[in-house]
Amino acid sequence: MSARRFPRSASSARRADIGTRMKRTFSAVALGLAAALMLPGCSMVGGSKNVTLYSPQLKIDAQASWPTVNWPLVVARPLSSDSLDSMQIAVRPQSDTLQVYQGAVWSDAVPDLVQSELVRAFEDSGKIVAVGRQSTGVRGDFVLMTDIRQFESVYREEGKPPTVVVSIQAKLLAHPNTRVLAMRRFDVEVPAASEEIPSVVAAFNAALTQVNGDIIGWTLATGQANVSAAKPKS
Template sequence: MTRLPLPRAVVALALAAALAACSPLPAKRTSAQIYTAEPRIAVDETWPRVTWQLVVVRPVASQLLDSNRIAVRPRPGQLQVYRDAVWVESAPNLVQNAILRGFEDSGRIVAVGRPGTGLRADYSLSLDLRRFETDYPADGGAPQVRVEIRARLLDAVSNQVLASRTFAAATPLSDTATPAAVAAFEPTLGQVAQDIVGWTLVTGEANAQSVMRRR
C-alpha cells in the first residue's frame, strides 16, 4: 500500500517535540533583591535658620544611573550593574528624597519641596548626579562606594546661578558581597546630602542677607 506524505505542519511539530525532549531544562530565573537608601543627616548647630523657601530639582544623571539598576565599576572605564539587585526607585529619586529629607529634618528652613508643588520658592537647588556606584580601583586597593553630586544654587526668579560646588564621599568595603556593598550607599549618600544641606543653607542665607543690605 502506498503511504501518503505527511503534511509539513505535522512534520514540523514532530521535529520540535523531538528537539524539546533532548534539550536541557531552562535555568530558573532568580528574583532580584530590592534595596533602598534612606540616610539621616546630622544637624550642625552652626547652620543658620533661614526664612526663605527652596525647591530641590530632581538630579540629572546618565542613562544608566537614571534607573533602578545598581551600578558597579569593576575597572576604570567600565560600568556594569549588579544583576541580582535593584533600587526600589531610580538613583536620582533616592538622591532627591535624601536631600529633601535632610532639609526637613534639619529644622533650619521655612519650607522645602519639589518643583511643581506650588511652593513660592526663593531659591532652586539644581543637581547633577555624577557617580553613584561601587568602584574597584585599578591599583587593586579596597573597593569603595562612591557618590558624587554637582550642586548649583539658583535664584528662583531670575534663574541666575549664585554658587556651585561638587560634593563627593566614599565608603571603603571590607565585604564585597552584594548586600554589604549596597548597604554602604546609605552612609555615603548621607554624608553628601548633609554637606549639600549645610552648604545650601549657608550660601543661600549669605545671599539673602546681601540682597537685604542692598535694598
C-alpha cells in the first residue's frame, strides 16, 4: 500500500478540519466555484497539488414492493463521528488505523452527502407525497434519523484491493411526539476493483446505492404500518 494514497491519519485530518472550519466562509466560496463545474471526478488545481472532488451520482430504482404513501417525511442530517463529518475519503489500512486519501475529497461532508442522496432518491421514487430536510420547513408526519457508523474503505488482505464498508443505523420517529417506531442497522460491503481512487469511489457509490435503497424501502414500509401513531389524538 503506497503512502501516496493515504498519507494522513484521521487525527491529523481532524486537526486540519478545525483550521478549515475557522475559515468556513472562504472554503464555502471556493467550493461554490467548484460546484459550477462539478462532475464525478472533477479536478481542481490548488498551488502545486491537484485535488479531485468526487460527487456520487446514485441511481436508485423504486421497487414494486415499496408502498406508495400519502404522508410527508423529514430527513434529519445524519449523525457521525468527527472523523466522518468531513469531506475526506476515509481508508483503514489496518484495523486500528484510520487515514484519508490524498488528493481526493467528497464534494460535501459525508453526512450532508448521505442526506442529499436520501432526499433525492425519496423524491425520485414517486412513492411519497413530500420529503425534505429539517431546514426546508417540510412538516413531516415522520422523521428519519440516521447515524453513520462506517463510511470507509478497509484493507483486509495483503496485496488485495480494499473493501468499502458502509454501515448506517436508521430510526423512524413519529412526529411531533418523537416516539421511536422502529430502528434498524443497514450494512453493505463492496470490494473495490483496484486500489486506485476512482475504483474505490465506484465501490462507495455501489455501497451507498444499496444502503440508501434499503433505507428508503424500510422507511416507506415502516411508516405506512404506523400511520396511526403519527396522527394527533383527538
